[in-house]
Amino acid sequence: MTGTQSRALTAIGSLGMALAAIFAQQPVVALAQQAAESLDRTVLPIPEPKRQTFTEVDVRKATAPPRFAVTPPQGAPNVVVVLLDDLGFAGTSTFGGPIDTPNFDRIADEGVYYNNFHTTAVSSPTRAAIKSGRNHHVCNMGAIIEMGTTFPGNTGQIPNDVAPVAEMLRLNGYSTGAFGKWHETAAWEASVSGPFDRWPTRQGFDKFYGFLGGETNQWAPFIYDGIHPVELPADPNYHFMTDMTDQTVAWIKYQKALTPDKPFFVYFAPGAVHAPHHVPQDWIAKWKGKFDQGWDAIREQTLARQIERGIVPKGTKLAPKPEAIQDWNTLSADEKRLFTRQAEVFAAFLAMTDHEIGRVIKAIEDTGQLDNTMLIFVYGDNGSSSEGGRSGMFSEMTYFNGVQETVPDMLKFLDKWGGPETYPHMAAGWAVALDTPYQWTKQVASDPGGTKVGMAIRWPEGIKAKGELRTQFHHVVDVAPTILEAAGLPEPKSVNGVEQRPMDGVSMAYTFDDAAAKERHITQYFEMFGNRGIYHEGWFARTIHRAPWEQKARRALDDNSAWELYDTRTDFSLVNDLSSKHPDKLKELQALFLAEASKNHALPIDDRVFERVNAELVGRPDLMAGRTSIVLAEGMTGMTENVFLNIKNKSKTITAEIDVPEGRDANGIIMVQGGRFGGWALYVKDGIPAYDYNFLGLERTTVAGAEKLKAGKYTLRFEFAYDGGGFGKGGMGTLYVNDKKVGEGRIGRTQPMIFSADETADVGIDLATPVVESIGAEAKSRFNGRIPKVTVEVKAAKPAEKAEADAAILLADKKAMAD
Numbered sequence: 001m002t003g004t005q006s007r008a009l010t011a012i013g014s015l016g017m018a019l020a021a022i023f024a025q026q027p028v029v030a031l032a033q034q035a036a037e038s039l040d041r042t043v044l045p046i047p048e049p050k051r052q053t054f055t056e057v058d059v060r061k062a063t064a065p066p067r068f069a070v071t072p073p074q075g076a077p078n079v080v081v082v083l084l085d086d087l088g089f090a091g092t093s094t095f096g097g098p099i100d101t102p103n104f105d106r107i108a109d110e111g112v113y114y115n116n117f118h119t120t121a122v123s124s125p126t127r128a129a130i131k132s133g134r135n136h137h138v139c140n141m142g143a144i145i146e147m148g149t150t151f152p153g154n155t156g157q158i159p160n161d162v163a164p165v166a167e168m169l170r171l172n173g174y175s176t177g178a179f180g181k182w183h184e185t186a187a188w189e190a191s192v193s194g195p196f197d198r199w200p201t202r203q204g205f206d207k208f209y210g211f212l213g214g215e216t217n218q219w220a221p222f223i224y225d226g227i228h229p230v231e232l233p234a235d236p237n238y239h240f241m242t243d244m245t246d247q248t249v250a251w252i253k254y255q256k257a258l259t260p261d262k263p264f265f266v267y268f269a270p271g272a273v274h275a276p277h278h279v280p281q282d283w284i285a286k287w288k289g290k291f292d293q294g295w296d297a298i299r300e301q302t303l304a305r306q307i308e309r310g311i312v313p314k315g316t317k318l319a320p321k322p323e324a325i326q327d328w329n330t331l332s333a334d335e336k337r338l339f340t341r342q343a344e345v346f347a348a349f350l351a352m353t354d355h356e357i358g359r360v361i362k363a364i365e366d367t368g369q370l371d372n373t374m375l376i377f378v379y380g381d382n383g384s385s386s387e388g389g390r391s392g393m394f395s396e397m398t399y400f401n402g403v404q405e406t407v408p409d410m411l412k413f414l415d416k417w418g419g420p421e422t423y424p425h426m427a428a429g430w431a432v433a434l435d436t437p438y439q440w441t442k443q444v445a446s447d448p449g450g451t452k453v454g455m456a457i458r459w460p461e462g463i464k465a466k467g468e469l470r471t472q473f474h475h476v477v478d479v480a481p482t483i484l485e486a487a488g489l490p491e492p493k494s495v496n497g498v499e500q501r502p503m504d505g506v507s508m509a510y511t512f513d514d515a516a517a518k519e520r521h522i523t524q525y526f527e528m529f530g531n532r533g534i535y536h537e538g539w540f541a542r543t544i545h546r547a548p549w550e551q552k553a554r555r556a557l558d559d560n561s562a563w564e565l566y567d568t569r570t571d572f573s574l575v576n577d578l579s580s581k582h583p584d585k586l587k588e589l590q591a592l593f594l595a596e597a598s599k600n601h602a603l604p605i606d607d608r609v610f611e612r613v614n615a616e617l618v619g620r621p622d623l624m625a626g627r628t629s630i631v632l633a634e635g636m637t638g639m640t641e642n643v644f645l646n647i648k649n650k651s652k653t654i655t656a657e658i659d660v661p662e663g664r665d666a667n668g669i670i671m672v673q674g675g676r677f678g679g680w681a682l683y684v685k686d687g688i689p690a691y692d693y694n695f696l697g698l699e700r701t702t703v704a705g706a707e708k709l710k711a712g713k714y715t716l717r718f719e720f721a722y723d724g725g726g727f728g729k730g731g732m733g734t735l736y737v738n739d740k741k742v743g744e745g746r747i748g749r750t751q752p753m754i755f756s757a758d759e760t761a762d763v764g765i766d767l768a769t770p771v772v773e774s775i776g777a778e779a780k781s782r783f784n785g786r787i788p789k790v791t792v793e794v795k796a797a798k799p800a801e802k803a804e805a806d807a808a809i810l811l812a813d814k815k816a817m818a819d
Contacts (some may be wrong), residue, residue: 008648039070043494044163044171046070061373062561062694069078069801071173072263073488077459078364078373079169080266081479082357083130085123085181085274086442088384088449090434092349095454096288097434098298103358104456107377107468110459112512115311116568118452118475118535119382121445121528123157123214125383126476127269131164131184131203133480133491133503136527137601138162143528144214145187146642147612150619153601156186158198163495165480168205168594169265172489175255177207179248180269183214185644198353201226205267208462209247209276213640215273215396216240216758218278219420219770220675220777229638232768232778234776240282241272246354256367263487268360272353273346275385275396275425279418283348291343294328294336294431296321302436310469312437316572319449320438324390324549325429329549334407335391338414341390342426345418374486376479380453386441386548395423397677397696400754401728420769428549436575444508445528446542448574462486463512470511472519473535473568477505485509496519504600525596530557532609534593538569541579541589545607565592595733613753615642628796634787637762641754644673644761649752651722651731651795654682654691655715662711668775668783670716671790672762675753675777677768683775684709684783691718691735692772693747703733705742714738722795763790 039046048068056062092101094108095115107113108765119126124144124544132139135151139162148156170176178200185198189259190212199209209230211223221240223230232238248268257262291298299318306312331339357377364370393405394413412420414580431441438449445451455474458464493500506520527531527544530553533542543563547555565579565586579586593621597603606612615622623643624630630645661665665687677697683690687708693701703718717736723729728749735743759768764787770777772775 033498040401041172042490042492042501044168044492044496044545046171046567049362050555069173071171073327075372076174076263076371076487076489077460077462078263078265079483079486080149080360080364080373080375080747081130081270081483082269082360082375082377082379083267083351083381084379085125085271085381087273087350087380087384087453088431088441089380089438089452089454090302090306090386090436091273091434092354092379094379096302096309097436098302099350101350101354103361104377104379104454106361107375107458108456110460111375111456111463112465113454113456114466114472114474114508116452116471117378118448118472118473118526119378119380119456120476121382121450121526121531123274123381125528127184128158128162130378130476130479131156131166131267132281133163133165133505134162134501135477135504135600137527137597138501138504140601141184142602142606143612145183145185145273146214146620148186148620149606149612151604153603155607156620158184158203160496160498161501163492163500165483166265166267167495168204168484168485168489168492170206171495172206172487173262175254175259175262175264176266177248177251177264178205178210178267179208179244180210181214181271181274182208182210182212182269185212185529186621187640188615190640193623193625193643197228199227207251210244210269211271215274215276215673216769217276217423218271221271222758222760222768228768232375234779237280239278240271241356243352244270245359248360252360252363253367256369256595261363265483266362268357269352270356273349275388276418277345277349277418277426278340278424279345279352281419283352283688284345284418286351287344287347289340290347291340291569292336294331294340295429295736296327296328297456298433298435302433306437312572313433316437317575318437319573319575321429322398322433322547324547324763325432326390327396328429330429332407338407338410339392339427339429341414341417342388342424343430344443345424346375346426346430349420361497369374372749374459374462375481376455376482377456377458378453378476378479379455382442383438383444383450383452384431384434384441385405385425385727386431387443388425388427388431389549392427393425395677395697396425397423397751397754399425399757400757402698402750402753403696403698421676431474432810438587439574440544443528443548443550444531444544445526446531446544449525449757450528450531457482457512457514459486462509465513465515470515472508472511472559473516473521473524474508475521475524476811478508478521479505481507523592523596525593525600525602527602527605527618527710529609530594530605532605534589534596535568536589538590539585539589540566540568540574540717541586541593557607558607560590562788565589580733584759586643629791629793630766632763632790632792634764634783637760637765637767639761640758641673641756642791645792645794647673647728647792647794648750649722649729652720653717653791655717655791655793656682656787657789658684658716658783659715659788660709660711660714661785664784666709666783666785668785669762669764669766669772669781670783670787672766672771673760674771675766676771677769678751678755678775679759679771681763681766681771681775682716683772684773685772687752689716689735689737689742691732691733693750694771695749699748701745701747703735703743703745705735705737707742709737722750725780763787
């Protein structure tokens with residue numbers, strides 16, 4: 001051994017003895033736990049202690065201070081919140097419904113389940129409330145993010161003084177992950193320019209894998225990992241529900257492998273069972289014939305099961321269907337054939353979703369953590385959706401654009417229903433059936449059919465009860481305080497330097513082992529699109545202001561002539577209006593509603609629907625406001641309609657500078673917006689330049705050149721001269737190569753309102769589904785040359801044209817936006 005080696009080994013040995021001495025003096029885990037128990041957790045983040053200074057020169061003679069680490073209280077559980085989409089009170093077998101949900105059944109059977117748990121009646125508001133513990137207007141979510149206005153309570157921007165429970169847990173030492181649907185980022189902030197404050201990874205989550213908007217194509221979603229778009233695999237069997245479950249399972253197992261003692265918080269929010277109802281055919285086949293009896297019989301059978309199982313009190317009656325929902329026995333044979341298929345696909349979608357949720361449960365079980373994991377299952381962010389209207393639709397985009405589908409048209413897609421070639425929704429009669437025993441559906445915040453959903457909690461280390469029903473009134477704002485109490489954490493007074501507004505919810509923990517516990521959430525207001533109500537100590541006062549399918553409100557907002565009064569303690573399904581018997585009680589509750597609405601920023605009430613989608617009409621920020629052009633280049637992708645230049649209902653010019661490669665034909669997308677169910681594309685196919693307009697997947701127009709592009713630089717230009725005279729008109733399209741006209745053609749009609757809820761504008765590739773089927777989407781649609789520059793320009797509308805367009809939007813309430 002050399003002298004150098006000997007000295008090195010001596011030094012290593014000395015270091016080892018020194019480290020051993022240090023660790024012997026201070027057991028890190030014990031010190032960390034001792035520090036954790038003495039932390040002031042009311043101010044987050046918990047400040048680090050002042051750093052110690054030393055005068056000792058030799059580290060061997062000094063003692064290091066204990067390591068500062070924020071850890072959760074001893075025994076804090078893992079927490080999983082499962083939030084499904086657009087599923088009413090009676091959608092599951094757990095709550096007497098016709099669709100088997102064995103994993104939801106399991107959670108209810110091994111814990112407690114609630115028959116009086118409420119949401120806000122619509123997506124974004126419920127999601128903001130469940131994450132924060134505050135009422136939805138307090139979170140500025142009076143409606144969905146795409147309908148934000150300038151009024152407090154409705155801006156669509158979550159304020160800093162309502163920090164989400166995920167951030168509270170993260171700052172107390174939890175790992176946090178969100179998977180699936182978000183729908184909480186202000187519409188104009190969902191771009192590469194941000195700001196990212198209201199994206200998931202700045203709202204308390206270390207990990208996010210999912211989509212930002214209100215819905216997505218399950219076969220071809222536009223998804224993010226954090227803030228980075230994900231390119232979809234070339235897998236014909238790909239389905240987002242399975243993908244997001246894979247991601248969740250992997251994250252849970254990885255997190256526990258690395259830090260088994262660190263609890264996690266998972267927010268698992270599938271896009272299911274919101275439209276589009278996309279599900280593999282093998283799942284659909286299992287439900288063949290199971291809805292042939294129709295929605296009226298389904299309602300009766302469901303109520304009978306609910307009474308038999310004690311989910312609703314004996315003697316509960318079915319509330320009458322809305323007048324717009326036809327009796328099943330009056331339908332034609334073709335209508336019954338179509339509508340039963342719609343129900344079979346919906347049932348398959350829910351069954352598949354429940355199955356995937358079971359995989360998440362199994363992953364937790366595999367880590368040995370299931371008993372100390374609090375599973376909170378909320379099977380619906382609102383009641384079932386009646387936005388499919390009288391007959392449903394093969395593509396929601398027809399609904400958004402005012403095109404009425406007919407039963408004969410839809411029957412052509414019957415065998416493909418639920419597959420990639422469709423973007424379907426079901427008839428409203430099924431929504432009413434899945435909200436049994438109630439009358440109304442999603443959007444109607446003044447009826448339990450719009451707000452009440454199935455809910456269950458399982459946590460063996462914290463809940464002794466198994467399979468027990470709880471009847472106390474609760475609301476989504478109660479979830480966050482329940483999580484904090486279970487974790488042994490106080491509600492913080494300050495988060496990230498901002499004084500917090502106290503939570504509106506109450507913890508549900510008092511009900512866990514006491515079925516007869518006195519109700520603690522005694523007052524709750526409801527408001528959505530003018531539908532409003534107030535719950536107080538068992539009484540419920542409400543007014544039905546507008547059904548989801550009605551063209552206009554039934555009366556003025558200040559008209560209180562149609563308020564109703566119910567005693568929910570004796571009238572579970574709200575069939576006995578007591579307003580005439582107890583007028584003083586009704587007046588008391590109406591006054592209480594106004595007080596609660598004012599306190600929670602729900603006033604003034606906004607009953608506009610479709611016009612709120614137009615940022616200019618309601619003053620919402622718009623990245624493209626006042627602009628008539630945008631300059632892009634290859635690599636710029638993923639631009640939703642809320643952050644892209646609006647080219648609809650006006651003339652436009654697209655000019656692209658491209659480089660065609662040597663030795664092969666040019667091929668691929670140059671510029672695209674939308675996808676299979678509506679959009680447009682400038683592209684090159686086998687060397688031939690072309691422009692396609694895809695009207696709702698129903699009509700396709702191609703304007704193409706005749707000669708192949710050789711290697712070199714080109715300027716392609718497409719000009720569309722809009723006819724004018726209103727929304728959705730056609731026009732003449734002309735294609736140029738280096739200023740030479742190479743093709744022209746007439747486009748008969750255009751989409752007036754929207755191309756897609758989740759498809760995007762992209763340069764050099766077509767993400768998600770293809771506008772041009774022969775080009776395809778994702779990697780195979782990528783342009784094989786270069787695209788240095790693309791300019792999109794629109795011709796500004798004349799004042800008269802603008803007034804006409806605004807008037808058309810004001811009249812478009814009948815096309816109420818589904819979220």
